[in-house]
Amino acid sequence: MTVTESRPPFPPFTRETAIAKVRVAEDGWNGRDPARVSLAYTPDSRWRNRSEFLIGREQIVAFLTRKWAVELDYRLIKELWAFEVDRIAVRFAYEWHDVQGRWFRSYGNENWAFDGSGLMRERHASINDVAIEAADRLFHWNASGPRPVDYPSLNDFGL
Known part of the structure; x- marks a missing residue:
């Protein structure tokens, strides 16, 4: 197997390895590199993201490219x-803002299924967007990079 x-x-996951898998996924998405993120999924990965259905890395890359073109400072x-x-x-x-500078916080849940090599073969995401004022933002680390290790969690923020 190659790195990709x-x-x-x-799998099989323990509590510790599941937590690590979640953090690796978070860090990847915060990097906002669609091609790199897609490599964490099987070539035929199946997604439901809100009301959109995707199959395969090519569709994942296209989706993430569109997403991060409109969800700025994600x-x-x-x-x-x-x-x-x-x-x-x-x-x-x-948290993100649109081209008009309006801020949003999007909340959601995802269900993931993995193959034996740790690639995600299924991703089902349900997401709701809430408009927020810029002053109400909570996520303030450097853009396009991982959340600092000592940065508060969702629980810490009461979210």
């Missing part, structure tokens, strides 16, 4: 909700 064909940690926090052998459920929130 596997993504540790691998910053994401994910937290483990539950896990089992090869599945992980997360809750998350992310």
